[in-house]
Structures are given as C-alpha cells and as structure tokens.
Amino acid sequence: MIEISRNILLQNFCIPGKTATVTGRVCEDRLDALMRIMEHELLHLAEYLAFGQSRCSASRFQSAAYALFGHTAHQHAMTTRRSRVLANTPFRPGHRVRFTLNNQTFQGMINRIHTRATVLVESSQGQPYTDGKKYLKFYVPIHRLQMTK
Numbered sequence: 001m002i003e004i005s006r007n008i009l010l011q012n013f014c015i016p017g018k019t020a021t022v023t024g025r026v027c028e029d030r031l032d033a034l035m036r037i038m039e040h041e042l043l044h045l046a047e048y049l050a051f052g053q054s055r056c057s058a059s060r061f062q063s064a065a066y067a068l069f070g071h072t073a074h075q076h077a078m079t080t081r082r083s084r085v086l087a088n089t090p091f092r093p094g095h096r097v098r099f100t101l102n103n104q105t106f107q108g109m110i111n112r113i114h115t116r117a118t119v120l121v122e123s124s125q126g127q128p129y130t131d132g133k134k135y136l137k138f139y140v141p142i143h144r145l146q147m148t149k
C-alpha cells in the first residue's frame with residue numbers, strides 16, 4: 001500500500017514561488033511533489049516485488065531511483081511546518097522568555113514550539129502541573145518572544 005502524507009503536501013508550497021526539495025529534486029508545486037513521492041514509492045513497490053524487500057537507504061534502490069527518475073536523495077524530504085519554524089528561530093523548549101500581551105509583560109518558559117510557542121507562566125490562577133507549581137498557558141507567536149536570562 002502506498003501512503004502519502006496530506007499534511008506534508010499541504011504544509012509546503014504555501015508561499016507562491018517557494019519550492020520544496022523532494023527526492024533531491026526541486027518541486028514547483030504540490031502536484032510536482034506528489035509525483036516525486038509516487039516515483040519513490042513505486043520504486044519501493046517494484047523492488048519489493050522483485051527482491052522481497054526494499055530499502056531506500058541502500059545503494060541498489062538509490063541507483064535505480066537515479067537511473068529511472070533522476071532522484072539524488074532518498075529522504076522523503078519535505079520540511080514540515082514545525083521544522084521550518086525551528087530552522088528560523090533560536091527559541092527552543094526550556095528557554096526562558098518574555099512577551100507582552102495587552103500591555104502586560106509576562107515571563108515564562110517555552111514548553112513546546114509548533115507554529116507558535118506554548119509558554120508556561122507561573123501563576124496562582126493557573127493549572128497545577130506535575131512539578132507542583134501552577135501555570136497559565138499562552139500560545140505566543142514566535143516573533144513576539146524575547147529571550148530572558
């Protein structure tokens with residue numbers, strides 16, 4: 001069975017003119033990327049039918065992928081939104097940060113980063129967490145964060 005991640009296609013090509021690299025080939029749009037992924041997956045299928053196993057990290061797969069489709073990389077490498085966010089920011093979970101909301105400044109710690117950062121701010125009005133303290137949870141756009149010491 002061939003499965004294709006819808007998210008990985010939808011999360012790329014959001015910016016017009018911005019390309020993504022799939023199987024080592026630059027793709028202009030989602031259809032282009034879908035074709036590269038299909039080529040890769042079809043080769044898996046063919047190799048499996050011929051040899052009873054298929055590994056795209058192995059050289060047999062890679063030379064066939066290059067000969068047939070011009071693929072130069074075997075990772076199904078399209079970036080996810082999260083990996084793009086992380087590539088463009090120094091902020092990481094565990095960092096202490098400051099941000100301003102409705103003219104009030106809060107200090108807390110980044111708990112997770114997805115498209116926004118989840119920041120936990122210690123507060124008596126917050127939810128109890130496993131460390132015994134109470135925290136309010138904020139979803140803060142990354143560009144609004146400031147590093148604190």
Ligand SMILES: [Zn+2]
Pocket residue numbers: 040044055056074
């Ligand atoms: Zn593969």
